[in-house]
Amino acid sequence: NEPVLEIRKLRVDYGLGDEAVHAVREVDLTLHRGEVLGLAGESGSGKSTLAYGLTRLLPPPGVISGGEVIYHPADGPPVDVLSLDPAGLRAFRWAETSIVFQGAMNSLNPVHKVSTQLLDVIRAHEPRSTAAGRRARARELLRLVGIAADRLDSYPHQLSGGMRQRVMIAMALALEPQVVIMDEPTTALDVVMQRQILGQLAELRDRLGFAVLFITHDLSLLVEFSDRIAIMYGGRIVEEAPAGELYRRALHPYTDGLLHSFPALRGPRRELTGIPGSPPDLRAMPTGCAFHPRCPRAFTPCAAELPPLGPPGDDAPERAVACWLHPAAAPVPR
Numbered sequence: 001n002e003p004v005l006e007i008r009k010l011r012v013d014y015g016l017g018d019e020a021v022h023a024v025r026e027v028d029l030t031l032h033r034g035e036v037l038g039l040a041g042e043s044g045s046g047k048s049t050l051a052y053g054l055t056r057l058l059p060p061p062g063v064i065s066g067g068e069v070i071y072h073p074a075d076g077p078p079v080d081v082l083s084l085d086p087a088g089l090r091a092f093r094w095a096e097t098s099i100v101f102q103g104a105m106n107s108l109n110p111v112h113k114v115s116t117q118l119l120d121v122i123r124a125h126e127p128r129s130t131a132a133g134r135r136a137r138a139r140e141l142l143r144l145v146g147i148a149a150d151r152l153d154s155y156p157h158q159l160s161g162g163m164r165q166r167v168m169i170a171m172a173l174a175l176e177p178q179v180v181i182m183d184e185p186t187t188a189l190d191v192v193m194q195r196q197i198l199g200q201l202a203e204l205r206d207r208l209g210f211a212v213l214f215i216t217h218d219l220s221l222l223v224e225f226s227d228r229i230a231i232m233y234g235g236r237i238v239e240e241a242p243a244g245e246l247y248r249r250a251l252h253p254y255t256d257g258l259l260h261s262f263p264a265l266r267g268p269r270r271e272l273t274g275i276p277g278s279p280p281d282l283r284a285m286p287t288g289c290a291f292h293p294r295c296p297r298a299f300t301p302c303a304a305e306l307p308p309l310g311p312p313g314d315d316a317p318e319r320a321v322a323c324w325l326h327p328a329a330a331p332v333p334r
């Protein structure tokens with residue numbers, strides 16, 4: 001499967017010098033054409049920072065302090081995203097990669113009708129289109145995301161949160177992007193809405209073929225709707241696997257903890273357990289594996305040496321894990 005977005009050794013800091021908080025630490029992650037890749041991890045693990053970093057939308061004092069982001073357009077040579085000039089960046093963000101950020105549904109302009117905002121985006125993308133053509137396209141886009149065309153003339157406050165979120169997706173799709181990034185809020189109340197949104201995105205992906213990077217804390221949702229899942233902890237990817245394999249057998253104890261801190265997809269609702277302890281303080285990271293102070297299976301090398309992310313060695317070529325329990329990933333140092 002061909003890559004559409006390659007993140008290589010990406011580092012993102014908040015602040016400079018001794019003050020810097022290393023929020024994303026040498027992240028390697030590849031999004032393939034047409035796949036739904038889920039990114040999960042506890043609050044503060046760096047998921048949003050990664051998404052903002054790779055689209056170069058980091059708010060100050062965020063700075064990219066290393067690494068590469070390579071985008072592969074449908075045709076033409078690869079694009080080095082981190083060295084794009086402002087014009088190139090605008091084109092990349094709009095036409096190639098659409099982003100719907102945490103709380104984006106509140107970014108619709110309250111004083112304009114949905115139609116006005118959607119038509120503006122279509123006009124920007126297709127400047128030579130006719131007014132009638134744009135209206136037809138707007139209706140088609142709303143239908144794609146499951147909103148009746150007669151909602152076109154609503155104001156944002158007349159729509160539910162879920163509908164506003166779907167309008168945002170329609171606006172993102174207006175540009176026919178290769179990549180759609182969604183960063184979902186972490187509040188538990190939004191789980192039902194997230195489920196609808198991700199289900200719908202996966203369906204649209206089947207029809208339109210774009211790739212999706214979906215960020216959430218809800219791993220059970222990802223198991224259900226994504227092709228692959230990456231797990232983030234303390235600014236690093238600690239495990240990556242096809243969704244089904246990850247669900248059947250988590251290799252990293254942190255992934256295992258996350259899987260068991262959510263209710264089962266089917267069957268009786270279980271008690272939520274959660275992972276004992278709290279996420280690491282980025283200003284005072286534990287030595288070795290950042291998870292070792294909370295890990296029920298920590299042993300000798302874990303506090304001493306950072307485990308590299310790599311294939312676990314058994315017959316699981318599509319998986320990667322950063323854990324000393326899987327020594328085939330790399331020899332334990334002597």
Ligand code: ATP
Binds near residue numbers: 023049
């Ligand atoms: P959530 O699930 O809560 O959205 P997240 O995984 O998206 O969490 P980020 O928002 O990327 O996490 O934050 C990663 C780390 O960077 C956190 O420890 C956070 O405290 C830190 N951080 C975020 N923004 C800033 C900032 N402006 N200045 C300093 N540190 C920041």
Ligand code: MG
Binds near residue numbers: 047048049102
């Ligand atoms: Mg976030």
